[in-house]
Amino acid sequence: MLLLHSLNANGLRTCGKMTAILEGIKGDILCLQETRWDKNSVEAATNIWNGNIFHNNGTSKSSGVATLIKNNNINDSKLVHKDDNGRLLII
Numbered sequence: 001m002l003l004l005h006s007l008n009a010n011g012l013r014t015c016g017k018m019t020a021i022l023e024g025i026k027g028d029i030l031c032l033q034e035t036r037w038d039k040n041s042v043e044a045a046t047n048i049w050n051g052n053i054f055h056n057n058g059t060s061k062s063s064g065v066a067t068l069i070k071n072n073n074i075n076d077s078k079l080v081h082k083d084d085n086g087r088l089l090i091i
Helices: 015-024 039-048
Strands: 004-008 029-033 051-056 065-070
Touching: 015 039, 039 051
Parallel strands: 004 029
Antiparallel strands: 029 065, 051 065
């Protein structure tokens, strides 16, 4: 059985908030909306999360999405498609 969480992050760029959410999730898959991530944010999340991170940071008019998958149950996930607007990920 897999446990899936979905969260409107309303910005997940500060270290404290990111750490609290990513370390606090007990599930296998975390779907995030409105991440407002940039390159540095993705790098910070990679250091915290034990698994794959798929992200679409978007543009100035969109806030970005991310799907984080822990390594313990799913080993062969891959990115199939992401749109140019930061609103869609197909994994």
